[in-house]
Amino acid sequence: MNENRQATPVFLLSGFLGSGKTTLLRRLLDYCKAAGLQPAVIMNELGDANLDGQLLGGEVPMAEMLSGCICCTIRGDLGLEIGRLIDEHRPDIVFIESTGAANPMETLDGVTDAAMYKAIELRGVITVVDGPELLERGRRGKGRTYKLMREQIRCATLLLLNKADKLEPEQLVEAQQQLRELNAHAPVTATVRCAIDDWSWLDGHAMPGRPTRNRPSGHDEAGGHSHAHDHVMVVTHYWRRPISSTAFEALLARLPDEIYRAKGIVTFSDTPSRFLFQYAYKESDFIRIEPQGQVNDVAVFIGEHFDKDELMRELERLEDTGEQA
Numbered sequence: 001m002n003e004n005r006q007a008t009p010v011f012l013l014s015g016f017l018g019s020g021k022t023t024l025l026r027r028l029l030d031y032c033k034a035a036g037l038q039p040a041v042i043m044n045e046l047g048d049a050n051l052d053g054q055l056l057g058g059e060v061p062m063a064e065m066l067s068g069c070i071c072c073t074i075r076g077d078l079g080l081e082i083g084r085l086i087d088e089h090r091p092d093i094v095f096i097e098s099t100g101a102a103n104p105m106e107t108l109d110g111v112t113d114a115a116m117y118k119a120i121e122l123r124g125v126i127t128v129v130d131g132p133e134l135l136e137r138g139r140r141g142k143g144r145t146y147k148l149m150r151e152q153i154r155c156a157t158l159l160l161l162n163k164a165d166k167l168e169p170e171q172l173v174e175a176q177q178q179l180r181e182l183n184a185h186a187p188v189t190a191t192v193r194c195a196i197d198d199w200s201w202l203d204g205h206a207m208p209g210r211p212t213r214n215r216p217s218g219h220d221e222a223g224g225h226s227h228a229h230d231h232v233m234v235v236t237h238y239w240r241r242p243i244s245s246t247a248f249e250a251l252l253a254r255l256p257d258e259i260y261r262a263k264g265i266v267t268f269s270d271t272p273s274r275f276l277f278q279y280a281y282k283e284s285d286f287i288r289i290e291p292q293g294q295v296n297d298v299a300v301f302i303g304e305h306f307d308k309d310e311l312m313r314e315l316e317r318l319e320d321t322g323e324q325a
């Protein structure tokens with residue numbers, strides 16, 4: 001039912017226009033090259049010329065999603081695009097550089113779609129913050145741009161406070177404090193041109209500032225995975241067997257408020273069909289499907305500060321009872 005291949009790690013690069021995402025991507029690709037990892041990149045730009053893509057040269061497999069923002073117009077396609085890249089190039093690691101205008105929560109949602117087609121694992125959201133711009137916007141304190149910037153900061157699992165060379169020492173402290181207030185969980189690293197010393201977390205080591213995790217690859221062959229960070233969290237569970245539909249509906253009905261989104265594909269033990277399920281803010285919805293080609297049975301949960309171990313236990317319990325039914 002599910003592919004046995006190890007889950008491909010995916011990193012989302014977020015940050016406002018001109019903050020330094022492309023600079024970061026270049027460094028990430030350099031690290032991969034030195035470490036012998038084959039990366040693949042998904043980029044999108046507003047407008048129809050991908051200038052950043054041309055800067056990266058032709059060596060790295062890359063999907064460009066032009067003329068639109070990943071998060072709104074072509075969200076569904078993002079999942080397919082990731083799947084296609086993995087099939088064609090079998091990368092060790094995938095980076096998604098979203099346009100500076102993208103709402104990262106929406107992009108995250110698109111990334112989770114891909115988990116239905118491919119064993120992937122969203123490993124982190126790296127937000128590049130333009131230090132001077134943050135202070136400037138913070139001073140003005142309102143507007144859609146500032147709101148978007150705050151959302152990009154809120155959902156990060158690693159924050160790069162970039163353009164530190166353009167900040168006075170007291171400004172640096174002020175910017176760090178602002179980041180802390182917006183996101184108390186992600187480690188903050190002040191950078192000049194996104195230079196950080198230690199990239200080893202890309203290889204499956206813990207993110208900077210995080211305790212080392214017990215699973216070296218971050219992947220658990222039993223079919224479950226939960227994330228190392230506790231702010232915005234994504235739990236991906238690949239089902240090992242059919243489950244009871246009533247028990248699953250009951251589980252969705254009692255999900256805590258902190259889990260605001262779930263979706264996936266399930267096979268029920270008590271109905272002879274597979275279903276696509278969607279859950280958002282207490283409403284759930286099931287659609288009978290007959291997938292073409294290989295599709296994984298998977299459930300993805302997105303939320304903030306929820307008890308992922310408890311959720312994993314519930315999911316496993318569900319599978320055990322499904323077998324008896």
Ligand SMILES: Nc1nc2c(ncn2[C@@H]2O[C@H](COP(=O)(O)OP(=O)(O)OP(=O)(O)O)[C@@H](O)[C@H]2O)c(=O)[nH]1
Binds near residue numbers: 016023052166193
């Ligand atoms: N002074 C200074 N300039 C920087 C730093 N990091 C990046 N830049 C410059 O800022 C500009 C934007 O950097 P990019 O990496 O292209 O930023 P981006 O986020 O990819 O930009 P978009 O593609 O427009 O979203 C470039 O001219 C960089 O050279 C930094 O730490 N300090």
